[in-house]
Amino acid sequence: MAATRLMALHIVRDRTLAESLKERMDYTEDELKTEQKRYISTYGCDIETADEEFLLSHREYHANVRDIRKKEIIAYQIRQSFKPGEITPEKANKIGYELAMRFTKGDYAFTVCTHTDKKHIHNHIVFNAISMDGKKKFRNFYYSGIALRRISDILCFENGLSIIKPAPYAERKKKGRYSRTKNYTDKKLEFIKDIESKVLTGKGRGYVNWAKKFNAKQMAKTILFLQEHKISSYEELKAITDERSGKVRQLMDSMKAKEALLAENKKYQKAIIDYGRTRKTFVAYKKSGYSKKFYAEHEAELLIYKAAEEVYKNAPGRKIPPMQELREEYGRILAEKKAEFLEYAQIKKDMNEYLIAKKNLELLYQQEEEKKEREGCDKRTRNSHQKDVL
Numbered sequence: 001m002a003a004t005r006l007m008a009l010h011i012v013r014d015r016t017l018a019e020s021l022k023e024r025m026d027y028t029e030d031e032l033k034t035e036q037k038r039y040i041s042t043y044g045c046d047i048e049t050a051d052e053e054f055l056l057s058h059r060e061y062h063a064n065v066r067d068i069r070k071k072e073i074i075a076y077q078i079r080q081s082f083k084p085g086e087i088t089p090e091k092a093n094k095i096g097y098e099l100a101m102r103f104t105k106g107d108y109a110f111t112v113c114t115h116t117d118k119k120h121i122h123n124h125i126v127f128n129a130i131s132m133d134g135k136k137k138f139r140n141f142y143y144s145g146i147a148l149r150r151i152s153d154i155l156c157f158e159n160g161l162s163i164i165k166p167a168p169y170a171e172r173k174k175k176g177r178y179s180r181t182k183n184y185t186d187k188k189l190e191f192i193k194d195i196e197s198k199v200l201t202g203k204g205r206g207y208v209n210w211a212k213k214f215n216a217k218q219m220a221k222t223i224l225f226l227q228e229h230k231i232s233s234y235e236e237l238k239a240i241t242d243e244r245s246g247k248v249r250q251l252m253d254s255m256k257a258k259e260a261l262l263a264e265n266k267k268y269q270k271a272i273i274d275y276g277r278t279r280k281t282f283v284a285y286k287k288s289g290y291s292k293k294f295y296a297e298h299e300a301e302l303l304i305y306k307a308a309e310e311v312y313k314n315a316p317g318r319k320i321p322p323m324q325e326l327r328e329e330y331g332r333i334l335a336e337k338k339a340e341f342l343e344y345a346q347i348k349k350d351m352n353e354y355l356i357a358k359k360n361l362e363l364l365y366q367q368e369e370e371k372k373e374r375e376g377c378d379k380r381t382r383n384s385h386q387k388d389v390l
Contacts, residue, residue: 002082002095003164004152006145009075009126011068017058020074021051025111028077028124033115039089041097044109044132053109060134076138078103078125080152086161089114089121095155096123102151107131108138153224163223222360225353234361241358244351251344258337265330268320271311278305 012020029047034040037047045053054075062068080096087095093114100110110127129138141147153163231237281301288294295302312320321329 002080002152002156002161004081004099004145004149005079006140006148007077007079008073008140009077009129011072011074017068017072017074018051018055021054024075024077024126025051028111028113028126030113030115033117034113035089035116039093039114039116041093041112042110043097043101043106044128045111047111050109050111050126054128054130057109057128057130057132057134061130061137065135065137073129073137073140075126075129076140078127078148079122080125081120081122083162084119084121087121089116091159092121092123095159096125098155099123099148099152100125100127102155103127103148104138107136150224157223222357225357231357234358237354237358237361241351241354244347244354248344248347248351251340251347255337255340255344258333258340261333262330262337265326265333267311268315269323269326269330271308272320272323272326274304275308275312278302278308281305 009020009024011017012023015023029037029040029050031037040047042050058074078096078100080092080099082092093112096112096114100112104110104127108127108130109132110125113124113126115122115124127138131137156163226237231240278301281298282305285291285294285298285302312318320326
């Protein structure tokens, strides 16, 4: 498991931008902490000149975009601390590199320094506040710490490490520390633990085979999804998906019915317009004694009139509502349909996540049942063999 923290690094008081960058880098790259810089990796820069390369990006940005401001943020630091004895320095550095790459999306140069001077191995990731092209600055966003922790949790799960279970606020000893009172039991927590134990069983060949058969990243997201939505059982998850599936079908049926009403309304509006526009031509055709010559000259208009007349004849009571009433009705139905579509789109989006989680759990439990069935078959075979020997 890994605890994470994101911190903005400012220009140090009475220091220049260059001096502040060098001071920050010197600490993270300390040879005693990184075993003679053995556990260091970089992206978009060289470890020996990282502070100078960061500084070049800053100079380009401040020369072309804007000047340096008071309390300027020069870089960001991510601290990622792992559980003692759970990981090697090499693997920790690799996970730290992937964390930085996913969080910055490859737009910002960074260094990953893994420190081994404490009982817990931990990463110091420093990424430049200015992008590598010198055109933009990293904007710290709301809940960035939560986003960072989620990426870290997914990486830990992908690499067979445990993840932190957030404790209820009332049971935390202090802010930022996830600790639990003794003998604390929670059905929801036990459900998540059960899922994790099934996935992580062995962590050897069985885990590798499972990871090949199923998507480890997807399962990591599923576990986080269950935690975030406080789902305590498969039955609860199934009830939610069934309810949402029913709602989706209901909305689809309603939208189809409204589409039919809108199409009929459009047909009536068109009939009123066509009828009014071609009525004089039909009257003239009638006065001509239904002349073939007149019909040939005005065939297109007469066909439009005939089609509009058919709409009138087939309308309920052979009567079409006034145009103003039709337009008001059309606007009302269209607004209702749009509202239903927005609701449908939101439910559909959320439901996909629930369905993926449900499917992953079903596959996991299916694998567990198959394993038990094989073990039972082997046991019956051994018992039968022993009886034959006796």
